[in-house]
Amino acid sequence: MLMENSPGIDKRITVTDAQALGLLIAGATCLRLIFAQTGLGIDETYTVATSRNFHLSFFDHPPVAWWLSWLMQTIFHSDAPFIVRLPFIALSGVATWQVHRLTKLLFGSKAGLFAATAFVCAPALGMTSGTWVLPDGPLLVGLLAAAICLARLLFCGEAKGWLWLAAGFWGGFALLSKYHGVFLFLGTGLFILMTPSMRHWLKTIWPYLGGLIGLAVFSPALVWNDEHHWISFAFQSGRASQTHIHVLRPVLTLMGQAVFLTPWLWFGLVCAVVQAVKDDGLNRRKRFLLCMAMPQILLFTLVSMGSTSATLYHWAMPGYMFLLPLLGDWLARLHARRPVFVERIVRASVSFVAILVSTVTLLWFLPFKDLPVAKDPLAAMRPLDGFNAYLEAEKLSAANLIVAPTKWYLAGQFDYALKGQSRVTCFCEDAREYRIIAPLNDMTGKDFIIPMPMKNAEKSGQDLIPFFAHIDRLKDFTVMRGNGVLEKFAVFYGKDLKRAPFGTE
Numbered sequence: 376m377l378m379e380n381s382p383g384i385d386k387r388i389t390v391t392d393a394q395a396l397g398l399l400i401a402g403a404t405c406l407r408l409i410f411a412q413t414g415l416g417i418d419e420t421y422t423v424a425t426s427r428n429f430h431l432s433f434f435d436h437p438p439v440a441w442w443l444s445w446l447m448q449t450i451f452h453s454d455a456p457f458i459v460r461l462p463f464i465a466l467s468g469v470a471t472w473q474v475h476r477l478t479k480l481l482f483g484s485k486a487g488l489f490a491a492t493a494f495v496c497a498p499a500l501g502m503t504s505g506t507w508v509l510p511d512g513p514l515l516v517g518l519l520a521a522a523i524c525l526a527r528l529l530f531c532g533e534a535k536g537w538l539w540l541a542a543g544f545w546g547g548f549a550l551l552s553k554y555h556g557v558f559l560f561l562g563t564g565l566f567i568l569m570t571p572s573m574r575h576w577l578k579t580i581w582p583y584l585g586g587l588i589g590l591a592v593f594s595p596a597l598v599w600n601d602e603h604h605w606i607s608f609a610f611q612s613g614r615a616s617q618t619h620i621h622v623l624r625p626v627l628t629l630m631g632q633a634v635f636l637t638p639w640l641w642f643g644l645v646c647a648v649v650q651a652v653k654d655d656g657l658n659r660r661k662r663f664l665l666c667m668a669m670p671q672i673l674l675f676t677l678v679s680m681g682s683t684s685a686t687l688y689h690w691a692m693p694g695y696m697f698l699l700p701l702l703g704d705w706l707a708r709l710h711a712r713r714p715v716f717v718e719r720i721v722r723a724s725v726s727f728v729a730i731l732v733s734t735v736t737l738l739w740f741l742p743f744k745d746l747p748v749a750k751d752p753l754a755a756m757r758p759l760d761g762f763n764a765y766l767e768a769e770k771l772s773a774a775n776l777i778v779a780p781t782k783w784y785l786a787g788q789f790d791y792a793l794k795g796q797s798r799v800t801c802f803c804e805d806a807r808e809y810r811i812i813a814p815l816n817d818m819t820g821k822d823f824i825i826p827m828p829m830k831n832a833e834k835s836g837q838d839l840i841p842f843f844a845h846i847d848r849l850k851d852f853t854v855m856r857g858n859g860v861l862e863k864f865a866v867f868y869g870k871d872l873k874r875a876p877f878g879t880e
Contacts, residue, residue, distance in 0.1 A: 399492060400471050403501060406502070407464045409736050414757055420784075422440060424790035424791040424799070438599075439548070440463075460508060467504065471501070476519075482707065483707065490704075492721055493643075493703065496724040497636045497692075501728070503689075513553075517550075521542045521549060525663070528542070529663065536581040539581035540585050541585075544588050547592025550592070551596060558670055563666075565670070567582075570662065572659070628686055636695060644695060647698065647705035675691040759788050769849055776797060776822055777824070780825070781825065781826075783809065786806070799813065800814070802815065802823065815875035816875040822868070828864065842875075848865065848868075851865055
């Protein structure tokens with residue numbers, strides 16, 4: 376209350392808060408720039424390789440991440456990891472400010488600083504989503520921008536209809552980044568229905584106009600899906616299909632989510648939720664955050680109970696992000712009673728993420744063959760260099776052949792390594808985006824180079840025979856992928872494709 380009634384003190388604290396937030400964003404951006412020196416991950420390589428040409432949308436996700444990668448490659452004529460990651464690093468700096476802004480609107484500036492610091496210290500939110508070429512970076516910015524508009528509208532006395540339009544726009548941007556954006560619209564509707572004092576908005580045109588604007592922003596993905604038989608929606612919904620029930624799997628999923636956030640941060644989020652219910656009986660501001668957060672967390676935790684495919688821990692991270700303001704408020708209150716304890720936790724968390732990023736980056740540049748470790752933990756991020764040289768040594772022209780690995784992620788890695796010098800597809804049923812941009816059923820009569828992992832290569836090679844007029848096994852391709860170990864691929868040369876494999880037409 377003293378801050379609100381004392382302009383001089385308020386100005387001094389505001390400046391201090393602004394400086395602290397600026398230092399936090401600058402420091403986190405430096406860490407992300409350091410982290411960006413490492414090689415592309417499996418999903419990143421696939422995204423960068425399949426984004427060389429502009430399309431309205433893509434098989435796996437809506438298009439924003441692909442568009443950003445395409446834009447950087449077009450401007451800089453480079454697909455180097457540092458170059459294609461720059462927009463995502465910039466977006467994460469914006470998201471850090473947005474977490475502070477949203478929390479400040481709801482609970483004050485001090486809580487905002489704690490929440491923004493927690494965002495930076497959560498590896499799956501502040502570092503990987505804030506650096507890697509993935510849909511999550513732009514998704515978080517869209518979600519937070521929409522939530523800020525809604526907070527101003529619903530809690531800060533700015534009852535202006537245009538804020539509904541702005542929230543709809545940013546919600547549409549979130550949807551255009553990743554299908555998780557739908558939870559923003561569901562959470563907003565759930566909050567209004569659960570809060571009698573907010574239901575009057577349902578009698579106005581503004582929420583519906585905002586929804587229409589969101590739908591218009593999302594429309595490129597809808598148009599693309601309509602042209603491709605809604606294949607992206609079918610793929611994503613199929614990942615949650617149920618078979619046998621595994622009662623304990625949600626517990627394991629929660630443990631995995633805790634690791635992705637760091638266990639102490641996850642525990643703090645749980646404490647903040649419990650404290651919010653206990654102390655305030657879920658006042659409107661905290662109910663708003665829980666309506667945004669819990670549907671995502673509960674869905675992606677419970678669906679693991681019977682999902683036929685792996686439930687990835689980062690799927691629930693946008694939900695946890697909406698709990699950060701609750702954590703900031705809880706820490707701000709705790710700091711008033713136990714400042715030394717809270718400050719030690721904050722310093723330890725910041726130190727941990729700084730050490731983690733520095734260690735990973737150091738491991739990237741160290742010569743692993745000289746270290747006493749069993750395996751390079753970053754081997755999957757090291758590129759498949761040398762395949763062009765391999766083709767030349769075999770007297771094969773990359774320009775006249777189609778390279779078709781037998782896994783979608785290997786197709787991405789070979790495609791990235793070939794730098795567009797050869798057409799690449801995937802000789803498999805689960806071809807993902809290659810099913811769209813390089814369909815096998817359009818390649819009958821063509822000659823193929825098919826690299827595949829050495830495991831079961833003989834049997835897999837035999838399985839290729841019915842599809843080609845003639846097939847030969849070439850010399851194995853070997854590549855250094857860390858720790859001085861050469862990874863081997865069996866390579867087959869298939870002449871004159873007679874028909875595409877089952878499931879790829």
